[in-house]
Amino acid sequence: MSYNLKLLESFSSNIPNSSLTSEPNLSAISPSTTSELTESLIRANNRSSRSVTYSPADLTNPTQTSAFQDNDLLTQMSVSQEVQEIPHSTFDNYLYATSYPPNGSSNPLSTTSINPIFTNFSVFDASGDNTTTSVFESGALRLSYNLANAVSLSNVRLEVLRSDRVVSTLGSWNQANLSNELINLASFSNFTGGSYQLRAVVRTSNGQEFSSASQAMKVLSWNRTNGTFAGETIDYTAELGTGAVIMGRGGTDTLNLSGISPSHITSINGMSLAAFNPLSGSTTNQAVFGGTAFDYINLADGREIYLQGIERLRFSDSSTFELQVRTNDNFFGSQWNLHISDVGSAWRFTQGTSNVLLASLDTGILTASGAGGGIVDISTNRLITDPSDDDNFNNYGHGHSAISIMSATANNSSGISGINWNSSVYVNDVYRGVSLQQAIRDTVSYARARNQKVVFQGGIQGNWFNSGGTREQLEQLIRDNSDVAIFAIAAGNGGPGGNLSDPSYLTSVSGVAQLETTHNNLISVGALRNTSATTTINGLTNAVSVNIASYSNRGSNLTLMAATDSPAMDKFGNMRFFGGTSGANPNVAGIASLVWSVNSTLTGGQVRQILIDTAMDLGTPGRNNSFGYGLVNADAAVRRASALQRSSDLASLYSGRSIFV
Ligand SMILES: [Ca+2]
Ligand SMILES: [Ca+2]
Ligand SMILES: [Ca+2]
Numbered sequence: 001m002s003y004n005l006k007l008l009e010s011f012s013s014n015i016p017n018s019s020l021t022s023e024p025n026l027s028a029i030s031p032s033t034t035s036e037l038t039e040s041l042i043r044a045n046n047r048s049s050r051s052v053t054y055s056p057a058d059l060t061n062p063t064q065t066s067a068f069q070d071n072d073l074l075t076q077m078s079v080s081q082e083v084q085e086i087p088h089s090t091f092d093n094y095l096y097a098t099s100y101p102p103n104g105s106s107n108p109l110s111t112t113s114i115n116p117i118f119t120n121f122s123v124f125d126a127s128g129d130n131t132t133t134s135v136f137e138s139g140a141l142r143l144s145y146n147l148a149n150a151v152s153l154s155n156v157r158l159e160v161l162r163s164d165r166v167v168s169t170l171g172s173w174n175q176a177n178l179s180n181e182l183i184n185l186a187s188f189s190n191f192t193g194g195s196y197q198l199r200a201v202v203r204t205s206n207g208q209e210f211s212s213a214s215q216a217m218k219v220l221s222w223n224r225t226n227g228t229f230a231g232e233t234i235d236y237t238a239e240l241g242t243g244a245v246i247m248g249r250g251g252t253d254t255l256n257l258s259g260i261s262p263s264h265i266t267s268i269n270g271m272s273l274a275a276f277n278p279l280s281g282s283t284t285n286q287a288v289f290g291g292t293a294f295d296y297i298n299l300a301d302g303r304e305i306y307l308q309g310i311e312r313l314r315f316s317d318s319s320t321f322e323l324q325v326r327t328n329d330n331f332f333g334s335q336w337n338l339h340i341s342d343v344g345s346a347w348r349f350t351q352g353t354s355n356v357l358l359a360s361l362d363t364g365i366l367t368a369s370g371a372g373g374g375i376v377d378i379s380t381n382r383l384i385t386d387p388s389d390d391d392n393f394n395n396y397g398h399g400h401s402a403i404s405i406m407s408a409t410a411n412n413s414s415g416i417s418g419i420n421w422n423s424s425v426y427v428n429d430v431y432r433g434v435s436l437q438q439a440i441r442d443t444v445s446y447a448r449a450r451n452q453k454v455v456f457q458g459g460i461q462g463n464w465f466n467s468g469g470t471r472e473q474l475e476q477l478i479r480d481n482s483d484v485a486i487f488a489i490a491a492g493n494g495g496p497g498g499n500l501s502d503p504s505y506l507t508s509v510s511g512v513a514q515l516e517t518t519h520n521n522l523i524s525v526g527a528l529r530n531t532s533a534t535t536t537i538n539g540l541t542n543a544v545s546v547n548i549a550s551y552s553n554r555g556s557n558l559t560l561m562a563a564t565d566s567p568a569m570d571k572f573g574n575m576r577f578f579g580g581t582s583g584a585n586p587n588v589a590g591i592a593s594l595v596w597s598v599n600s601t602l603t604g605g606q607v608r609q610i611l612i613d614t615a616m617d618l619g620t621p622g623r624n625n626s627f628g629y630g631l632v633n634a635d636a637a638v639r640r641a642s643a644l645q646r647s648s649d650l651a652s653l654y655s656g657r658s659i660f661v
């Protein structure tokens with residue numbers, strides 16, 4: 001039998017609440033029919049189907065047909081056909097029906113001890129916010145129950161009631177005990193904003209039904225507001241619903257809570273505003289929803305706001321509340337590359353851990369004896385260097401600049417803030433020190449020996465395929481380490497104004513970056529530039545309009561964009577706006593290292609997928625050849641990684657472009 005969801009739900013709504021009690025009551029409900037409902041709903045959810053059995057009680061109860069009266073004729077006919085197929089011999093097994101007194105008394109004589117009884121029933125919002133009995137529309141629930149005397153169990157279903165009427169059935173299970181079963185409400189479009197009761201109903205193999213106590217559940221309707229890469233002020237209004245989903249995306253974004261003062265806020269992530277510290281524990285109790293992790297704000301009147309990519313709250317009294325992490329480094333405000341990718345918000349989750357190793361495939365960082373320069377604003381005790389790796393290929397220190405974007409010392413009132421504050425950095429000079437393949441081998445073996453993941457920034461363009469081996473060997477090396485290594489490689493400066501003349505710059509990235517197509521742990525990174533004057537928001541430089549740099553290679557094998565002209569410290573201690581695609585890929589590497597710091601169970605391919613799935617779309621919708629999958633977003637990426645870490649089954653209900661970004 002197959003029925004569409006709509007038909008079954010409307011049928012189900014005709015069943016009065018009084019039909020189910022804690023004692024058998026076969027007169028007012030057709031259990032076989034409700035089982036059919038459940039079965040089709042299960043099919044609609046792509047869950048496994050289940051056979052339905054019928055008892056003599058189903059067949060002999062004189063009032064059974066009355067339950068069909070209001071319903072679709074086809075339903076009645078189909079059920080009757082199935083009933084007729086049950087062989088008579090099976091009826092002999094159903095002794096329970098005979099235990100009812102013939103005079104119609106409501107008390108069963110001797111069956112209580114063998115009837116299943118719910119000894120535990122709980123259903124709550126799966127999101128992990130601190131309101132377990134309210135759930136966002138299309139959110140998810142977790143169901144647990146335990147049945148005693150479950151020997152005659154046929155199935156257990158979860159019913160939704162509104163005003164004492166069953167309006168939906170959220171699934172059916174045949175286990176006697178269930179623990180934290182996930183129910184995706186996105187499959188139940190009629191479970192809309194309002195107040196409901198939920199209850200479990202057990203059906204025995206002879207057709208008797210018993211219900212659990214019911215539990216209240218409030219469903220919050222919501223609307224969603226999405227920002228862009230620019231720093232914005234997003235107004236929260238009551239029209240967004242009793243729930244609201246607000247995504248600031250990149251840039252220094254303010255959520256304007258007009259009409260709401262700090263005293264209206266019951267909690268943020270389950271804590272008071274006063275207890276909120278961006279650098280300590282502010283992300284441990286977020287809500288997992290839409291495949292990602294949200295901060296949540298509870299208002300005193302019951303409204304809830306889910307937010308991400310928001311750096312600041314503004315209240316009705318014009319006071320503001322900072323959510324992101326800020327540093328005291330001299331040029332932090334100028335680091336537009338951090339602000340456009342929400343790195344300050346990602347720092348709430350991590351500033352880098354020892355589980356991850358950063359690696360540089362560039363011009364090294366040391367200065368040859370007698371040469372000028374030094375290591376500036378980078379803690380030397382984090383560096384793994386080889387004396388043969390010098391940084392004299394470029395006069396200002398190309399490798400030094402790239403490494404500083406990834407890992408400059410933060411909060412030392414000097415220089416810039418690196419994206420990753422803590423992880424060690426394995427420095428290779430592939431220009432004049434070691435071959436590319438030797439550098440990769442050395443770094444990976446160092447990381448594997450310490451059980452670390454390793455993120456390479458590759459300031460290399462043009463033909464590096466045969467540095468230290470054949471191209472096939474290089475590809476094998478990258479492929480063999482996809483579990484622990486990811487590569488962020490400059491797309492190349494092959495176009496006008498670049499230092500690499502590449503006639504194919506409009507249709508393909510350069511050199512090793514091309515391996516993004518065949519290796520899921522390699523990312524080609526194009527250079528994104530400001531195209532107009534920047535604006536300062538809350539002391540931070542924000543881009544107003546952006547485009548791919550004219551020189552940047554692009555094409556069908558461009559994976560992601562990151563900001564170039566990124567403030568960096570050179571080896572003479574000067575801040576320079578480090579340009580080229582070489583100024584972009586260290587941003588992606590640093591952000592990838594934060595993702596891995598949040599969730600070290602991921603493979604290199606999974607980290608790349610997270611960066612792709614959470615990137616900010618640019619240009620024509622979807623992937624395109626000018627921007628690839630878009631601009632990397634650190635906050636969105638670590639939130640996805642965190643959601644997968646904390647609640648994998650719930651976060652995995654969403655994937656690819658279905659993830660809320
Ligand atoms: Ca909730
Ligand atoms: Ca924004
Ligand atoms: Ca933002």
Ligand SMILES: [Ca+2]
Binds near residue numbers: 414
């Ligand atoms: Ca610094």
